[in-house]
Amino acid sequence: MTDGSRTVADIIAGRYGELTRSERRLADTISENYPVSGLGSITTLAENADVSTPTVARMVQKLGFKGYAEFQARLHQELEATLSNPIAKHDRLARNVPDTHILNRFGEAAMDNMRRTLSQLDQETFGGAAALLSDLDRAVYFVGGRITGAIAGYFYTHMQVIRPKTTLMSSNSGSWPQHMLNMAKGDVLVIFDIRRYEQDMATLARVASENGVEIILFTDQWASPVTKFARHTFRVHIEVPSAWDSSVVTLFVVEALIEAVQAKSWDKTRQRISQLEGLFEQSRLFRRPG
Template identity: 45%
Template sequence: MTEPTASPDGKALIWDMLKTQQPDLTAAERRLAATLLDDSLVAGLQSITKLAELAQVSTATVVRLARKLGFDGFSDFQNTIREEVAARVKQPLAKLETSAMEAHSDHIISRFALAVSRNINATIDRLDVQEFEEATNLLSDPKRHIYLMGGRITRSNAIYFYNHLQIIRPGVSLLDASPSVWPQSLLDIDASATLVVFDIRRYEKQLERLAKLVVEQGGNIVLFTDQWGSPIEAHASHCFRSMVEAPSSWDSTLAINFLIEALVAGIQARSSSTDRIAALEKMIGASRIFRGT
């Protein structure tokens, strides 16, 4: 676990304290912490009653969390949140919030672009860099076989990650969408295997059962989920939560794809993939694929 980052005045940041103290929090306190983290602490600027209602906890839980983090009470806690929010450096993707976009603020393109930019910013904001590095090292290890699986909506993310990984390194498999054929793959899963699984709301019980079986056979799990967290998180050795809400009936997985592409870059940098990619190009040429002759 990493130590909390210090602000310029030397005090630990609330953002980091909320993340590092997760194991010591009660279920209600974790729900409150998630509410604060999901909105980059902005939710903490509301009254204690409004914050409690938003997190679906009691006002007493808000006070307990504040004291557990070392504050005298909610007022002290909120003042520090106000300072952190005010001091936060403007995010690079905030350039989307320009007057040109605001002129068409009611258009779905503008609303969706702003929502996605906020999702990516918030996902980056809450990303544990050390965990990202550990997952990159894990997925770069050529001795480990990588399996990938996604749900009804996130299967496309699994396929996208698979298409890149199989070019970079050997030993990568995409599990079939049908659970009826999973047992054949499970036969080969052991301590040298890693299952990369994507699961966002509404969480899929079949994926949770699959993850549990993989762990029981000695394998480990790298989970990509939404800001609320799939139940699979209980079985995962590495978990990446991404913001997914969008002005649509469907959740957006663009923040998840951002993490995938960042991981692909990190894995390729750690892999001796040059010869493999060159061999692939040669094979494409020899088989006349894409040439139409």
């Protein structure tokens, strides 16, 4: 019996070391164009991986599925979940609404998302991302989509105070080539891409990666296609009883990274904040008592 909260890709990664050479070749084939690569017939998948159909049958059972049909059903569920629009999500949730207040339902879902995300979040990934963002020799660029662009802007606003050489890219992909012109090998590109993944994000990530740019990705539990180009990926659980996905845990990880980065160079950060406060004072930006 497989864990319903984990994707097939998670299950394969967790059991990869137990697979035979042929099964690993099969697993790699599935990963190349996941999850679409596993949606054809068992014969087609076997031929694409250059293995026998019994090898496919054995591996899916080793992964905890009763057979190829159940394996494919899980992939179809994942694909449907990533393509769901707000109306489809609302209608699915409306079928079985518990008789509890929305605040309680939402709170429970958000806390469950937090627990699941933290249980799967690799501290080495977190530390590696913090190290890249702390390296002042690298320029850092931030970009998000139609909704996640707001989180990219939030991250950028804080990082701009902590360190120099930061740039917020517009969610409009038409402006991206000009930014890419300035990206140098070793620079960092922070991408936010959650389900209904935006096609241009994968193109941006591919071109940036080919030019030596290090990518930090914030995505969901199903994982954006950008994952294959990212050096560090944060897979955050986002489902709540709403037509919209939740940004609560994504923002939590972002704020934890902000603290980790500023703590690495607090003396310089403190100096920058002090200078900024002086500029605020000169411009009379904030209300003063009296």
